[in-house]
Amino acid sequence: MDILYLLIPLSVVLVLFVLIALWWAVHKGQFEAMEGEGERILRND
Amino acid sequence: MNAAYALLDDPQSWAAFSKPFNSVPSPDAASSATWESQVVVQGMHCAACALNVEAALCSVPGVKQATVNGATHRAQITWSAHEVRPSQWLDALSRAGYQAVPANDFVSRQAGQAQVRQQLWRWLVAGLCMMQVMMYAWPVYVAEPGDIAPNMLSLLKWASWVLTLPVMFFATDVFTKAAWRDLKHGRISMDLPVALGIWVTFIVSSAAVFDPDGLLGGEVYFDSLTMFVFFLLTGRWLETRLRERTAGSLEALINRLPQSVQRQTKQGGLETVALHQLRVGDVLQVHPGEVFAADGELLQGHTWVEEALLTGESAPLERHAGDTLMAGSHNLRETIHMKVLRLGEHTRYADIVRLMQSASLHKPRLAALADSVAKPFLAAVLLAAGLSAALAWSTSPGHALMVAVSVLIVTCPCALSLATPAAMLAAAGRLARQGVLLRNVQSLEGLAQVDAVVFDKTGTLTEDRMVLQTLITPQGVWHLNDAASPLPSAVLKLAASLARHSVHPFSRAVAQLWPQTEDCLPMQAVQEEVGQGVSGRVVNDQGQAVRELRLGALAFCQSGQAPCLVPLKALTAQVHLCDDNGWLASFEFLERLRDDAVQSLQALQDQGLKLFLLSGDTAAAVDRIANRLQWPQAQVQARCSPEGKLQFVKNLQAQGLHVAMVGDGFNDMPVLAGAHVSFAFGEAVPLAQARSDVVVQGHHLMAVADTLALAQRTQTVVRHNLIWAATYNAVCVPLAFMGYLPPWLAGLGMALSSLVVVLYSLQLARPPRTNTLATQKG
Numbered sequence: 016m017d018i019l020y021l022l023i024p025l026s027v028v029l030v031l032f033v034l035i036a037l038w039w040a041v042h043k044g045q046f047e048a049m050e051g052e053g054e055r056i057l058r059n060d
Numbered sequence: 061m062n063a064a065y066a067l068l069d070d071p072q073s074w075a076a077f078s079k080p081f082n083s084v085p086s087p088d089a090a091s092s093a094t095w096e097s098q099v100v101v102q103g104m105h106c107a108a109c110a111l112n113v114e115a116a117l118c119s120v121p122g123v124k125q126a127t128v129n130g131a132t133h134r135a136q137i138t139w140s141a142h143e144v145r146p147s148q149w150l151d152a153l154s155r156a157g158y159q160a161v162p163a164n165d166f167v168s169r170q171a172g173q174a175q176v177r178q179q180l181w182r183w184l185v186a187g188l189c190m191m192q193v194m195m196y197a198w199p200v201y202v203a204e205p206g207d208i209a210p211n212m213l214s215l216l217k218w219a220s221w222v223l224t225l226p227v228m229f230f231a232t233d234v235f236t237k238a239a240w241r242d243l244k245h246g247r248i249s250m251d252l253p254v255a256l257g258i259w260v261t262f263i264v265s266s267a268a269v270f271d272p273d274g275l276l277g278g279e280v281y282f283d284s285l286t287m288f289v290f291f292l293l294t295g296r297w298l299e300t301r302l303r304e305r306t307a308g309s310l311e312a313l314i315n316r317l318p319q320s321v322q323r324q325t326k327q328g329g330l331e332t333v334a335l336h337q338l339r340v341g342d343v344l345q346v347h348p349g350e351v352f353a354a355d356g357e358l359l360q361g362h363t364w365v366e367e368a369l370l371t372g373e374s375a376p377l378e379r380h381a382g383d384t385l386m387a388g389s390h391n392l393r394e395t396i397h398m399k400v401l402r403l404g405e406h407t408r409y410a411d412i413v414r415l416m417q418s419a420s421l422h423k424p425r426l427a428a429l430a431d432s433v434a435k436p437f438l439a440a441v442l443l444a445a446g447l448s449a450a451l452a453w454s455t456s457p458g459h460a461l462m463v464a465v466s467v468l469i470v471t472c473p474c475a476l477s478l479a480t481p482a483a484m485l486a487a488a489g490r491l492a493r494q495g496v497l498l499r500n501v502q503s504l505e506g507l508a509q510v511d512a513v514v515f516d517k518t519g520t521l522t523e524d525r526m527v528l529q530t531l532i533t534p535q536g537v538w539h540l541n542d543a544a545s546p547l548p549s550a551v552l553k554l555a556a557s558l559a560r561h562s563v564h565p566f567s568r569a570v571a572q573l574w575p576q577t578e579d580c581l582p583m584q585a586v587q588e589e590v591g592q593g594v595s596g597r598v599v600n601d602q603g604q605a606v607r608e609l610r611l612g613a614l615a616f617c618q619s620g621q622a623p624c625l626v627p628l629k630a631l632t633a634q635v636h637l638c639d640d641n642g643w644l645a646s647f648e649f650l651e652r653l654r655d656d657a658v659q660s661l662q663a664l665q666d667q668g669l670k671l672f673l674l675s676g677d678t679a680a681a682v683d684r685i686a687n688r689l690q691w692p693q694a695q696v697q698a699r700c701s702p703e704g705k706l707q708f709v710k711n712l713q714a715q716g717l718h719v720a721m722v723g724d725g726f727n728d729m730p731v732l733a734g735a736h737v738s739f740a741f742g743e744a745v746p747l748a749q750a751r752s753d754v755v756v757q758g759h760h761l762m763a764v765a766d767t768l769a770l771a772q773r774t775q776t777v778v779r780h781n782l783i784w785a786a787t788y789n790a791v792c793v794p795l796a797f798m799g800y801l802p803p804w805l806a807g808l809g810m811a812l813s814s815l816v817v818v819l820y821s822l823q824l825a826r827p828p829r830t831n832t833l834a835t836q837k838g
Contacts, residue, residue, distance in 0.1 A: 020212075041184065
């Protein structure tokens with residue numbers, strides 16, 4: 016179980032990275048206009 | 061090219077809907093090469109439309125990026141000022157079939173958007189960290205003592221501590237800042253116990269991480285802390301969303317007027333000018349689908365308009381030449397020409413916006429009231445928390461502090477303070493969508509207590525508009541029905557010249573008989589005696605005042621200097637005209653009962669209300685109406701002066717009745733002010749002057765019954781809310797005090813209790829399913 020001594024700090028670092036990614040997403044407006052992006056793929060151009 | 065768009069090519073106008081697109085803000089914004097603009101796109105129905113709009117915009121060379129939000133119908137365009145002008149991409153948009161108007165509230169909306177993003181960010185931080193902290197806490201909960209090695213335990217505590225830091229820095233700042241701001245101003249608010257609870261928990265748990273053998277013990281509460289913050293933020297997030305839904309119609313109303321209009325030049329051509337360049341008297345061309353920029357008169361043609369947001373009347377209305385058009389309403393069918401009568405501040409649209417803004421300004425006062433009640437309560441909460449900590453201190457100081465935290469959080473009177481405003485705002489929002497404006501949200505309380513309704517007749521039970529039935533002059537009698545003989549123009553011109561100075565329904569009817577306002581005779585010393593009549597002196601070509609004219613009730617005309625002998629056959633007519641030499645004419649008008657008068661009175665009676673009818677009109681005219689409505693004789697009074705009406709209402713109040721007065725807002729000022737609550741009713745109420753509590757726009761009398769019924773339902777909802785909030789606190793406080801309630805559960809309870817209050821209040825915001833809502837009393 017010694018691997019936990021590595022995995023737990025790693026999980027902390029991982030969460031911090033996810034937080035950074037979320038910060039970017041929120042402040043770039045990625046959560047606004049949620050429907051439009053999904054239908055972009057149906058566009059015929 | 062659309063000429064309106066050409067105006068937008070002037071760099072001076074860009075700042076209104078754009079901002080320079082630079083990562084570093086340049087001091088000279090106008091010289092910026094790249095701009096970011098926002099426009100509101102009309103005619104968008106679905107997400108596919110959003111993609112079409114984007115494609116159309118991106119096809120223009122020089123447009124670097126275009127993103128469209130399908131929900132808000134807004135497009136954000138990044139473009140290079142060296143390569144392209146706004147008119148070019150706006151044109152591309154109209155070729156694709158979409159009209160766009162610049163979003164002039166761009167800057168203020170950006171501030172709002174930043175706030176929404178910040179709120180979302182806080183919520184995500186709290187949520188993510190809560191989940192991970194819970195992962196570290198879980199093994200400790202399920203393992204037998206001794207199963208986990210001590211250094212593994214301390215590693216888990218450290219990991220939890222690290223992931224609680226973002227929550228403390230990014231998510232809880234909203235509580236801490238608010239509590240600190242209030243403390244600095246010597247106030248205690250609901251954020252204080254929350255902030256205190258958060259920080260006490262954090263300090264106790266941090267002490268356990270760094271010094272497990274210290275005074276506060278080795279127990280950590282990071283899972284409770286993060287969960288509590290997450291629940292609280294979730295509650296706030298949902299609350300904001302719900303509130304936006306109930307009070308959102310104001311924004312739709314404010315952003316209505318077009319920024320540029322087409323004006324007719326002297327040569328008969330058309331020019332496109334900005335709204336602020338318009339002057340009263342200008343002639344505008346308005347296309348179908350456009351919004352009228354000013355109050356005015358339809359000059360020629362015939363069209364249909366939609367005034368839903370202004371009057372609550374959702375059906376299209378027909379407008380003929382000579383009819384009034386309202387700023388902010390939509391032209392639906394034909395291209396028409398209108399003459400501008402009132403602009404900007406003076407339009408009815410501006411009045412409505414002002415009224416709605418002032419009604420929403422009353423909100424802080426309501427919140428302040430809640431805060432003042434909360435103050436002694438909060439002091440008691442702090443005391444109780446301290447006491448509970450002191451009692452448990454001897455067994456374990458760390459545990460004692462956590463009990464105190466639970467007490468702090470669970471007693472927070474959020475639900476209690478939301479109980480009243482949440483319900484009232486929901487009700488006021490719904491009324492506003494139906495064209496019923498409350499001057500002040502609190503008047504809903506007064507409305508709920510009403511047990512007698514006093515109606516004025518003219519303009520209330522009957523329509524504002526009068527139809528001329530008979531005209532009697534010394535030369536003869538004219539009937540409306542025989543169109544063969546034209547009405548005598550000289551006497552009409554005299555009467556209309558005087559009548560147009562008054563807004564009384566009779567005066568307006570007389571004034572309409574002579575539509576050529578430009579060749580009306582100039583008048584001097586015009587005086588109106590409320591409810592009686594209007595007098596003035598005709599000015600001749602030399603500018604001297606010559607003959608005095610009096611127009612009004614019989615008694616008013618006879619009170620002039622000259623004897624006014626009205627022939628017997630004209631005595632029953634409503635309006636008489638006389639001058640220094642005596643009687644000139646009598647006008648007899650026919651009133652039209654409102655379409656829904658019978659139905660509304662029935663609905664009011666079903667609500668158990670006593671109904672009274674007061675009128676300044678003759679007994680015969682009032683009886684005619686009363687008979688058609690089957691009104692009991694005892695509750696009808698004719699020939700009331702304004703003072704008489706006030707006296708009548710005072711007598712009712714002396715009998716212990718709560719009286720609502722429904723009047724047209726012109727002649728009933730004293731009695732409207734004297735009643736407990738008052739409705740100003742009718743299409744032409746001068747909003748700025750109306751001192752009534754409720755302004756009913758449009759012409760549905762049913763709105764009175766609906767408003768009273770909704771006020772009663774609001775009262776019921778408020779009562780339920782208060783009972784629920786008080787019960788919640790009464791049950792949870794003893795539990796927390798005895799230590800049965802961990803902080804996370806306290807937080808969940810607090811967030812849920814507030815949400816229940818808001819959700820329960822939302823039933824008031826739903827529009828009525830049928831027109832007979834008023835009959836389902838409740």
